[in-house]
Amino acid sequence: MTAAAxxxxxxxxVTRLGIDGGMDRVVEAMAAALADRGGEDVRLICVTTRGRLGKLLSPLVFAGALARCLALGLSGGADVAHLNLATRGSVLRKALMERVLSLVGVPVVVHLHGANFDDYYAACGSFMQAAIRTLFRRATCVVVLGNHWRDFVTRIAGPEVATAIVYNAVPRVPAAAEHEDGGVHLVVLGEVGERKGTDVLLDALSLLRGRSVGGWRCTIAGNGAVERFRARAESLGLSGLVTFPGWLDAGAAKMLAGRADIVVLPSRAENLPMSIVEAMAAGKPVVATPVGAVPEILHDGVEGRLVPVGDAGALADALTVLIGDGEMRRRMGEAAAVRHTADLDSAVFIERLVQVWRRAAGRTG
Structure with missing residues (x-):
C-alpha cells in the first residue's frame, strides 16, 4: 500500500518499554505497518523509557529518553509524540514526559494499554488518580483499544477528552499445513500466570483428560511463572499433552498462531490482547473470556467462543465441542479472518493512527 498523504x-x-511484552509488540507492529505502507510522509523515532538494566538503572534509561525528547522538541525535530501508557511507573514516566514535550510545543497522543488499568486507577491514591486524569486531559488525543476503555477515560477525565478507538493489529498470517498426526493443536500466547488464566486452562485440560477427550495437545507459550505451572501440569497428569516453550518473539508467535487449530486465552483481565489478534489474522477460532475489549472483536459462536471468567468447566465444554468438530473450527476460523481484514489488519491500524497523528499535529488540511 502506498502512502495516501x-x-x-x-x-x-513513539515510546517503548524496551522489554519483552505486548506493548512493545504494538510498537513493532507500528513500524512494520509503516514500512509496508510505503512512502516517506511519516517517520517514527522510538525512544526506550525503561530498558533491561533493572530497577536501579532504569531511571538512567528514562532520563536519556527524556533528554532526547527535549532535544527533538527544541530543535523542531518532532511533530507529535505518541506515549504508550501502562500502569504503575509508566504513569509517572509518561506524565513527566508529557510535561516536557508540552513545554517545547510538541503535541502528545496517549495510547492506553494495560489489562487492568481501570482496576489500577480505582486502587490508586488521590495523587496518582489526579496525575492520570491530568495526563488524559492534557493529551491532544487518547487512543484506546475499544469502547470499554473509551467509557473509562471519559468517565474519569470528562467527556471533553478527545478519544480514538484503534484496535491492535497484525498483518495477515498464512495458515500452516495440516498436522501429520491429525491432532488438534491448542495454543496459548501470553504471560504464564493467573491473570491470563493459566490455572483455569490447566484445570479445564484436566477435565478433558478425565472425560477421555483425546486427539489434542496444547502449547502454552510465554514468560512468567513457567516452572510453577509446568509442575502443576505434571501434577495433573498433563505432562505428555502440554508443553511450555517459554517466551517467543513476534515472528515465532505468529508462526505458532499459524500452526494452531484453536487459540485459547481464558484471562481474568485484558485490554485487547495481541494473541487474539494474531489468532484471527491466521484465521483461527478463539476461545476466550469477555474481558476488556475482547467482546468487541470476538463474538460468541461466530469467530469463536466466549466463556465466563474462572470457569474451568465452561472452558472444558467449549473446547470439547471445538476439538470434536472440524467443520465448526473451519467456519469460525473463516469468520475470524473476515473480522481481521475489516478491523484488525495492520493496514487499517496504521492509517487510523496516522490520521490521529496528523490531527494532533494540525496536518489535517
Whole structure:
C-alpha cells in the first residue's frame, strides 16, 4: 500500500518499554505497518523509557529518553509524540514526559494499554488518580483499544477528552499445513500466570483428560511463572499433552498462531490482547473470556467462543465441542479472518493512527 498523504514528513516520537511484552509488540507492529505502507510522509523515532538494566538503572534509561525528547522538541525535530501508557511507573514516566514535550510545543497522543488499568486507577491514591486524569486531559488525543476503555477515560477525565478507538493489529498470517498426526493443536500466547488464566486452562485440560477427550495437545507459550505451572501440569497428569516453550518473539508467535487449530486465552483481565489478534489474522477460532475489549472483536459462536471468567468447566465444554468438530473450527476460523481484514489488519491500524497523528499535529488540511 502506498502512502495516501502528501506534504512534509510527519515525525512521530513513539515510546517503548524496551522489554519483552505486548506493548512493545504494538510498537513493532507500528513500524512494520509503516514500512509496508510505503512512502516517506511519516517517520517514527522510538525512544526506550525503561530498558533491561533493572530497577536501579532504569531511571538512567528514562532520563536519556527524556533528554532526547527535549532535544527533538527544541530543535523542531518532532511533530507529535505518541506515549504508550501502562500502569504503575509508566504513569509517572509518561506524565513527566508529557510535561516536557508540552513545554517545547510538541503535541502528545496517549495510547492506553494495560489489562487492568481501570482496576489500577480505582486502587490508586488521590495523587496518582489526579496525575492520570491530568495526563488524559492534557493529551491532544487518547487512543484506546475499544469502547470499554473509551467509557473509562471519559468517565474519569470528562467527556471533553478527545478519544480514538484503534484496535491492535497484525498483518495477515498464512495458515500452516495440516498436522501429520491429525491432532488438534491448542495454543496459548501470553504471560504464564493467573491473570491470563493459566490455572483455569490447566484445570479445564484436566477435565478433558478425565472425560477421555483425546486427539489434542496444547502449547502454552510465554514468560512468567513457567516452572510453577509446568509442575502443576505434571501434577495433573498433563505432562505428555502440554508443553511450555517459554517466551517467543513476534515472528515465532505468529508462526505458532499459524500452526494452531484453536487459540485459547481464558484471562481474568485484558485490554485487547495481541494473541487474539494474531489468532484471527491466521484465521483461527478463539476461545476466550469477555474481558476488556475482547467482546468487541470476538463474538460468541461466530469467530469463536466466549466463556465466563474462572470457569474451568465452561472452558472444558467449549473446547470439547471445538476439538470434536472440524467443520465448526473451519467456519469460525473463516469468520475470524473476515473480522481481521475489516478491523484488525495492520493496514487499517496504521492509517487510523496516522490520521490521529496528523490531527494532533494540525496536518489535517
Amino acid at each position: 502528501a506534504g512534509p514528513t510527519l515525525t512521530v516520537i
